[in-house]
Amino acid sequence: MGLLALGTALDWPDAKKQAQLVRAWGIKQLLEIWGKAKGKERDIMLWGDEVEYLVVTYSKDDPKVLLSLRQADILAALAGDKSLSAEGANVPELQDVTGAGTNKQSPVFHPEFGRFMLEATPGKPWGIDFKELLDVEPDMKLRRCIAKDHMLPNEYPITLTTFPRIGSPGVFTDPYYPVSGPRLRSQFVPDEIANPHIRFPTLAANIRSRRGRKVQVNVPVFRDENTPWPWKDPTVNYDMHQWPEDDDVRNGAAPDNFIHMDAMAFGMGSCCLQITFQAKNITEGRRMYDQLSPLGPILLALTAATPIYKGFLADTDVRWNQISKAVDDRTPEELGEKPLEDDRWRIPKSRYASNSTYISTDPRLRPEYLDPDLVIDEDIKQQLLDGGMDDRLATHFAHLFIRDPIVIFDEDLQELDLSKTDHFENIQSTNWQHMRFKPPPADNSIGWRVEFRPMEIQVTDFENAAFAVFIVLITRVILSYDLNFYIPIVKVDENMETAHARDAVLDKTFHFRRNPFPVRPSRAAASRTPSGSSTPNPASSRPPTPSGPVEDEYRKMSINEIINGTAYARHSANADAHYESDADGDAEEFPGLIPLVESYLDSVNVDVVTRCELATYLDLIRKRASGELWTAAKWIRHFVAQHPGYKRDSEVSEEVTKDLVGAIIAIGEREQKGAGFKHLDVPEIGKLLGSCRSGSSRARLRPEDVDMYVNV
Ligand code: ADP
Ligand code: MG
Ligand code: MG
Ligand code: MG
Numbered sequence: 001m002g003l004l005a006l007g008t009a010l011d012w013p014d015a016k017k018q019a020q021l022v023r024a025w026g027i028k029q030l031l032e033i034w035g036k037a038k039g040k041e042r043d044i045m046l047w048g049d050e051v052e053y054l055v056v057t058y059s060k061d062d063p064k065v066l067l068s069l070r071q072a073d074i075l076a077a078l079a080g081d082k083s084l085s086a087e088g089a090n091v092p093e094l095q096d097v098t099g100a101g102t103n104k105q106s107p108v109f110h111p112e113f114g115r116f117m118l119e120a121t122p123g124k125p126w127g128i129d130f131k132e133l134l135d136v137e138p139d140m141k142l143r144r145c146i147a148k149d150h151m152l153p154n155e156y157p158i159t160l161t162t163f164p165r166i167g168s169p170g171v172f173t174d175p176y177y178p179v180s181g182p183r184l185r186s187q188f189v190p191d192e193i194a195n196p197h198i199r200f201p202t203l204a205a206n207i208r209s210r211r212g213r214k215v216q217v218n219v220p221v222f223r224d225e226n227t228p229w230p231w232k233d234p235t236v237n238y239d240m241h242q243w244p245e246d247d248d249v250r251n252g253a254a255p256d257n258f259i260h261m262d263a264m265a266f267g268m269g270s271c272c273l274q275i276t277f278q279a280k281n282i283t284e285g286r287r288m289y290d291q292l293s294p295l296g297p298i299l300l301a302l303t304a305a306t307p308i309y310k311g312f313l314a315d316t317d318v319r320w321n322q323i324s325k326a327v328d329d330r331t332p333e334e335l336g337e338k339p340l341e342d343d344r345w346r347i348p349k350s351r352y353a354s355n356s357t358y359i360s361t362d363p364r365l366r367p368e369y370l371d372p373d374l375v376i377d378e379d380i381k382q383q384l385l386d387g388g389m390d391d392r393l394a395t396h397f398a399h400l401f402i403r404d405p406i407v408i409f410d411e412d413l414q415e416l417d418l419s420k421t422d423h424f425e426n427i428q429s430t431n432w433q434h435m436r437f438k439p440p441p442a443d444n445s446i447g448w449r450v451e452f453r454p455m456e457i458q459v460t461d462f463e464n465a466a467f468a469v470f471i472v473l474i475t476r477v478i479l480s481y482d483l484n485f486y487i488p489i490v491k492v493d494e495n496m497e498t499a500h501a502r503d504a505v506l507d508k509t510f511h512f513r514r515n516p517f518p519v520r521p522s523r524a525a526a527s528r529t530p531s532g533s534s535t536p537n538p539a540s541s542r543p544p545t546p547s548g549p550v551e552d553e554y555r556k557m558s559i560n561e562i563i564n565g566t567a568y569a570r571h572s573a574n575a576d577a578h579y580e581s582d583a584d585g586d587a588e589e590f591p592g593l594i595p596l597v598e599s600y601l602d603s604v605n606v607d608v609v610t611r612c613e614l615a616t617y618l619d620l621i622r623k624r625a626s627g628e629l630w631t632a633a634k635w636i637r638h639f640v641a642q643h644p645g646y647k648r649d650s651e652v653s654e655e656v657t658k659d660l661v662g663a664i665i666a667i668g669e670r671e672q673k674g675a676g677f678k679h680l681d682v683p684e685i686g687k688l689l690g691s692c693r694s695g696s697s698r699a700r701l702r703p704e705d706v707d708m709y710v711n712v
């Protein structure tokens, strides 16, 4: 992200003047890398995860739990620790103990938007070997332990999506800073909440300036027995007169029955779990991008973990839309509130949103699936076409390039440097869609990559590893079976909205493709489908209908059906969702993603131990989908509801927050203690990891244990 490149960041009116230049140079850089990399072949299948943490200060005797703003100090301590490798360097001790196929480099820590956040990735990407899937969870635990080791005794890295009382009245950061600052102009959070690197406050300030007012992050409040109704957010101050933006709330920015937030930190201060894949070539990457896209909303609902904002229970379970609103830089003209005069077009979505394009060259991609209202920059598309890019990919980038660059450094505007991709990345990396298609870097040293971005971070590393591994396995299944999950992109958007509902994972249905199998399955593919199990193969019973009405290709399904298959869903606990019948009145079967993964695992060579371990991950996903295990969102709601300090008025007090975070810290410690670093569990590692060395126990949290968090 070029974080070290210091320079003079332009304020908005000046940045706007350079937007056209940055776009033009960005497109030239894109064409340069396209020319170099479009024919790149045989890159190996690599993948990597990103885990984000909140850093809190907590002690049993202190009534308050706070966000620690020591990100920079913690990163400096990590960077200065000689026993940890610099990014990319080898750690011989780790090499010795991890064995074949495991990660030989120590984890890498990165800054994030919030000054109370950290991101950690494995030291190098994971490979294709199934055994490596078992190293993900120990590596995640190692990362958490190393992070903790470089914090103060009362600081903890926790994997909660949002801090329950960020922006609440009173003190919620350590150290305390008063509101309201010139960059964010928030009445709830100080400017010091953001990473002080000039990029971040500039990002926040320029988004606000471009919009012409503060961002408006309004989340419906959860109405409980004693919640006054209509509900007026009691924390909103209508009497501030420091900045012009203080008028926003007087102009209706804070409607009744919504928790009102007004700054980028409320969205970009959320933690998520992202997975990046390297494809063997661009064609495969484009296919992965498209096929993973419809899975986004399903995985968002399955990982739901965000029921509290600014000290109140929300009526939604996930973070997605709040981040979307927190970085929505659209002007009133672009939003359609005013006639177009200065701006070029109306834009239906925030720059953080579910993705709007399919990009594959797959002949099964029907034009009807594409977004009929897609906004693109026609000039840019033409330049890309003239540069030799095909229509579909040119459309994708011409859509991303409707946005202005937000942070521009004056020093970067001296001359165009085609050995870099900075201007391209400027636009690309501030298009926060739920999938990202990542071209190779300027030096073409690595391949085309696809990033899966919708998932919420989970409380335990067991869960984070399970979801990472599941997405990896699904991706392999998609490629091996040539699966087809296409539905119209507007239906993916609709699913994304649906995923926000409280308990969407159990209570809602989602548009999903009826028949995921290739139109003409080869004999081999047909025999690899789960016909040996009780799950019928729809491909064999349903004639291919490549040109029938698109609406017939998909139907609404519960997540239980999508994940576990109709046969399983019909017999499991929460099977009150509707099951459609076909014209003959036969129940319509869907194989289920987990049965597909299992049939795939049956067909490849996986040793018994690995297979058993993978089964524990699949079991978690299966039980989440069926309702046997709760989402973190449900658990947090339950925790609050049964807390003696909760007054059934939607308010999550400091006392409740403290106990909630305390419980989450306890879960983390229990997981660390119980787990051992399986593969890292030898004496030498003690030298390297200090207190991160665990006991000899190899037990770890199992799916059954995850619902222990119900009873903490
Ligand atoms: P970003 O923040 O831009 O999404 P990061 O640098 O944080 O990207 O890394 C994303 C993930 O991609 C990390 O887990 C990293 O290990 C992984 N990764 C790095 N190189 C590759 C590669 N060639 N193929 C697949 N994944 C990779
Ligand atoms: Mg990033
Ligand atoms: Mg990252
Ligand atoms: Mg990140």
Ligand code: MG
Residues within 6 Å of the ligand: 112, 113
């Ligand atoms: Mg982030």
Ligand code: MG
Residues within 6 Å of the ligand: 050, 274, 451
């Ligand atoms: Mg990422």
